Amino acid sequence: MSESTWGFETRAIHAGQEPDEATGAITVPIHLATTFVQPAPGQPRGYEYSRTSNPTRAALERSVAGLEGAAHGFAFASGMAAEDALVGMLRPGDHVVLGNDAYGGTFRLIARVYGERGIEWSAVDLTDAAALADALRPETRQVWIETPTNPMLTVVDIAATAGAAHSVGAHLVVDNTFATPYLQNPLGLGADVVVHSSTKYLGGHSDVVGGFIAVDDDGLAEQLAFVQNAAGAVPSPFDCYLLLRGIKTLGVRMDRHCDNAVEVASYLDDHPAVARVLYPGLVDHPGHQVATRQMSGFGGMVSCILTGGEAAAVAAVSSTRVFQLAESLGAVESLIEQPSTMTHLSVADSPLAVDPGLIRLSVGIESIDDLLADLDQALR
Numbered sequence: 001m002s003e004s005t006w007g008f009e010t011r012a013i014h015a016g017q018e019p020d021e022a023t024g025a026i027t028v029p030i031h032l033a034t035t036f037v038q039p040a041p042g043q044p045r046g047y048e049y050s051r052t053s054n055p056t057r058a059a060l061e062r063s064v065a066g067l068e069g070a071a072h073g074f075a076f077a078s079g080m081a082a083e084d085a086l087v088g089m090l091r092p093g094d095h096v097v098l099g100n101d102a103y104g105g106t107f108r109l110i111a112r113v114y115g116e117r118g119i120e121w122s123a124v125d126l127t128d129a130a131a132l133a134d135a136l137r138p139e140t141r142q143v144w145i146e147t148p149t150n151p152m153l154t155v156v157d158i159a160a161t162a163g164a165a166h167s168v169g170a171h172l173v174v175d176n177t178f179a180t181p182y183l184q185n186p187l188g189l190g191a192d193v194v195v196h197s198s199t200k201y202l203g204g205h206s207d208v209v210g211g212f213i214a215v216d217d218d219g220l221a222e223q224l225a226f227v228q229n230a231a232g233a234v235p236s237p238f239d240c241y242l243l244l245r246g247i248k249t250l251g252v253r254m255d256r257h258c259d260n261a262v263e264v265a266s267y268l269d270d271h272p273a274v275a276r277v278l279y280p281g282l283v284d285h286p287g288h289q290v291a292t293r294q295m296s297g298f299g300g301m302v303s304c305i306l307t308g309g310e311a312a313a314v315a316a317v318s319s320t321r322v323f324q325l326a327e328s329l330g331a332v333e334s335l336i337e338q339p340s341t342m343t344h345l346s347v348a349d350s351p352l353a354v355d356p357g358l359i360r361l362s363v364g365i366e367s368i369d370d371l372l373a374d375l376d377q378a379l380r
Ligand SMILES: *Cc1c(COP(=O)(O)O)cnc(C)c1O
Pocket: 078, 079, 080, 081, 103, 105, 106, 146, 150, 175, 177, 178, 196, 197, 198, 199, 200, 209, 210, 211
């Protein structure tokens, strides 16, 4: 047996997570040491200082890189720290294209933090090939996509967008947080960089904030290793351990997230209080065909617009009992929220503003009957 031929679940449990050589411990030890003794000056055994590299973090980096089919992986203290490492590679005058329903934090980082330092940006509808072609410039260095997007669950064609980005020499960065490597492998579809908020499905238990970057290109990997060490936004060994633990069950969790989300989406689709359901698994979703081609399941996120608008959205998210009213997503617990006042408040007056009648559900892995009964009593 070798890692390269292993199936996803085998890699999730074993790749990067071999038994500890020194003790035989079956789980990766939490290496808290900040420094490592050197046998001779300047000749470390492999590790020297934990910001630069740490054995628990190295295990996590091998694990997630393996799941993405990437040659290199870099763990960060948060999804935003990972994104900052990528956008931070740009110089004044460089241009970035992002989706017009990008994650609010991504928009804020590119438009507010880096926009004020001379980085140019355009937010466009990435499902519109002509709009993307119009937005691309000779100075475009990065095209950022999420698919499915947050909170509209729009599906973007990764292979086609990679082709467009490469035509002007830009890198395609795919935020794979919603799909996870279990459902979608962007590097295999032509993307140059995969970024994750590992806070979500990779961790999966609402108890750790983290970020990740996976790349194949050796030159990009060298730059990222430099930035990771030079800027130092690294996760703690304990955080890395929690992620390694979460990742072991990623496959089975995603199967249940997907099954439950399909049921929730079709329930909402038939509900008179619901004007429109946004879920790529529904055959009338505009991205259904592309999703079927590039994903192996439709994910655990479902959004919908209520016929009663803002008041109905506030009432619904305030009256569920199993679905908890909270931001974030991707964990075993079902969550519900109103993006316009919560996750997407920071983009209220931007091209990314969302309908106040929209609610977003992160469908967890509880018993489906309880989830449907909960929505039933909340949506009356
Ligand atoms: C949460 C999230 C991020 C940001 O990650 P943090 O871990 O919260 O810093 C980026 N992209 C997407 C799609 C997210 O859901």
